[in-house]
Amino acid sequence: MTEPAFEHRQSAHCENGVTANLFRFHGLDINEPLVFGIGSGLFFAHMPFMKLNGIPVTGFRPFPGIIFQRAAKRLGIKMKVKTYRNPQKAMSELDANLEQGIPTGCVVGVFHLTYFPEPYRFHFNAHNLVAFERKGDTYYISDPVMETITTLSRRDFERVRFAKGTARPKGKMYWPVAIPEEVNLRRAIIKGIRKTCYDMTEIPLHFFGAKGIRYLAKRMLKWPQQLGDRKALQYLGQVVRMQEEIGTGGAGFRFMYAAFLQECARIFNDDRFAAFSLQMTEIGDDWRAFAYEASRLVKNRSSQGSDWASVSLALQGIATKEQQLFEALYKLAKEWDKKI
Amino acid sequence: MKEKEVPQDDGMLQGKTRDLYYVLDENGNYVNALSTGWEAKNIVMQQAWDIINEAVAEVRAKVLRNEASTLLYHMEKNQMDIKLLAQYSGVSRSRIREHVRPGGLEKASQAEKEAYASSFRISVEQLFKLDDPHTNND
Numbered sequence: 006m007t008e009p010a011f012e013h014r015q016s017a018h019c020e021n022g023v024t025a026n027l028f029r030f031h032g033l034d035i036n037e038p039l040v041f042g043i044g045s046g047l048f049f050a051h052m053p054f055m056k057l058n059g060i061p062v063t064g065f066r067p068f069p070g071i072i073f074q075r076a077a078k079r080l081g082i083k084m085k086v087k088t089y090r091n092p093q094k095a096m097s098e099l100d101a102n103l104e105q106g107i108p109t110g111c112v113v114g115v116f117h118l119t120y121f122p123e124p125y126r127f128h129f130n131a132h133n134l135v136a137f138e139r140k141g142d143t144y145y146i147s148d149p150v151m152e153t154i155t156t157l158s159r160r161d162f163e164r165v166r167f168a169k170g171t172a173r174p175k176g177k178m179y180w181p182v183a184i185p186e187e188v189n190l191r192r193a194i195i196k197g198i199r200k201t202c203y204d205m206t207e208i209p210l211h212f213f214g215a216k217g218i219r220y221l222a223k224r225m226l227k228w229p230q231q232l233g234d235r236k237a238l239q240y241l242g243q244v245v246r247m248q249e250e251i252g253t254g255g256a257g258f259r260f261m262y263a264a265f266l267q268e269c270a271r272i273f274n275d276d277r278f279a280a281f282s283l284q285m286t287e288i289g290d291d292w293r294a295f296a297y298e299a300s301r302l303v304k305n306r307s308s309q310g311s312d313w314a315s316v317s318l319a320l321q322g323i324a325t326k327e328q329q330l331f332e333a334l335y336k337l338a339k340e341w342d343k344k345i
Numbered sequence: 346m347k348e349k350e351v352p353q354d355d356g357m358l359q360g361k362t363r364d365l366y367y368v369l370d371e372n373g374n375y376v377n378a379l380s381t382g383w384e385a386k387n388i389v390m391q392q393a394w395d396i397i398n399e400a401v402a403e404v405r406a407k408v409l410r411n412e413a414s415t416l417l418y419h420m421e422k423n424q425m426d427i428k429l430l431a432q433y434s435g436v437s438r439s440r441i442r443e444h445v446r447p448g449g450l451e452k453a454s455q456a457e458k459e460a461y462a463s464s465f466r467i468s469v470e471q472l473f474k475l476d477d478p479h480t481n482n483d
Binding site for chain 2: 016120124239286
C-alpha cells in the first residue's frame with residue numbers, strides 16, 4: 006500500500022477544517038475561510054428558551070454539520086454519509102475505507118478524546134476529525150484543531166464515535182465521492198454570502214442575526230437583578246466562551262469572515278470586498294474588547310450596574326455595525342449575482 | 346487583530362496544542378497565527394470548571410454525610426446525569442436511582458458495578474471510594 010499523502014492543515018474550527026482538508030485531498034484548492042464563507046458559517050443567535058447546563062444558548066455559528074453540507078452542495082461535491090447502530094460494523098467499514106486509501110471524516114464526542122487537553126473535555130458530541138491511516142490497532146488522525154497529526158487506539162476511537170448523550174454521533178462518517186472537474190467558485194461564494202447576509206439582517210425573529218446581538222445586549226442589563234451576581238456572571242462567561250472558544254479563530258468567527266472577504270476581493274477582483282473585510286476586522290476587534298471587559302467582571306466575581314451598562318453598550322455598538330455591514334454586503338452580493 | 350497582538354497567555358491548552366487565529370500582517374494581509382492562550386479565555390474557562398468542581402465538592406460532602414452513595418460522586422465528577430449514565434452503562438434509570446441512595450451501590454449486581462466502572466474508566470474498587478481531594482481537581 007502506498008502512503009496516503011494526506012496533508013494535515015490546522016484550522017481554527019473542526020468542521021471547516023475537515024471539509025477543507027478532505028476537499029483539498031481530492032484536488033480542490035480550498036482553505037478554511039473559503040469553506041466557512043461558502044458554507045455560510047457566520048451567524049448569531051441568542052436563545053434564552055434553550056438552555057445548556059442551565060445557561061441560555063448563545064451561538065456564533067449555525068448547527069453542527071450545516072456549514073459542511075452547504076459548502077459541499079454549493080461546490081457541487083457529492084459526499085457519502087453513513088451512520089451506524091453497530092460499533093463493530095462502523096469500525097470495519099472505516100477500516101475498509103482506509104485500506105483503499107480514502108481519508109474519512111468522522112464525528113466524535115470529545116469527553117473521552119484522549120489527546121484533547123483535559124479542560125476542553127465536555128460531553129460535546131459534534132467534533133469532527135479525519136482518519137487517514139491505520140497500523141494495527143493505531144489510527145492516524147488529522148484533527149484540524151490540533152497542531153500536528155495525532156493517534157487513537159481502536160478502543161478509544163470506537164468509544165468517541167459512539168459517545169452518548171445529546172446528539173449522539175452514531176459512528177457517523179463521511180467522505181467525498183465525486184468532485185466536479187470545474188467548480189464555479191464565484192457562484193458558490195455569492196450563494197454563501199447571500200445566505201449569511203439574510204441570516205444576519207432579515208430573519209424575522211429577534212433572536213437571530215444583528216437583531217439577536219441587540220436583544221442579548223438589552224437582556225443582559227436585567228441579569229444582575231433577575232439572577233444575582235453569581236449566575237449573571239455565569240451567563241456572561243458563557244457568551245464569551247462561545248465567542249472565543251471552540252475554534253472560532255477569534256471574535257466569534259468575525260476574523261475568519263474578514264479573511265474570507267479579503268479572498269473575495271482577489272477572486273472577484275473587486276476592492277469593495279476588501280473594504281468590507283477591513284470593517285469586519287474592526288468589528289472583530291470590538292468583539293474582543295467586549296470579551297476582555299466581560300472576563301474582567303467574571304474574574305472580579307462582582308459587578309455593578311455601570312459595568313453591565315458598559316458591556317451592553319459595547320454589544321449594541323457591534324449590533325449596529327453588523328446590521329449596516331451585512332445590509333451593504335447584501336447589495337454587493339446581489340449585484341454580483343446578476344453578473345455571474 | 347494584528348499579528349503582533351496575538352496573545353500568548355499559557356493556561357487551559359496545557360501546551361498540548363495551540364489556537365489558530367486569523368490576523369492581519371504588516372501589509373494588511375490575513376495570515377494564520379498560533380496562540381498558547383488568552384487571559385480572557387482562561388478566566389471564563391476556569392469559571393466553567395469552578396462550576397463543575399463546586400458541584401463535585403457538594404456531592405462529595407453529601408456522600409461523607411451519608412446522604413448518597415459514591416456512585417453519585419463519580420457521576421458528578423464525569424459530568425453525567427442519570428440519563429447519560431444509563432446510556433453509557435446500559436443500566437436502567439430506575440436501577441441507577443436506587444444505587445445513588447446511601448448504601449444503594451452495595452445492592453448493585455456485579456455486572457452493574459462493572460458497567461458503571463467501565464463507564465467512568467475506573468476499577469470496581471475505585472467505584473466505592475471518593476478520590477483524594479488533594480490529588481484531584483475537586
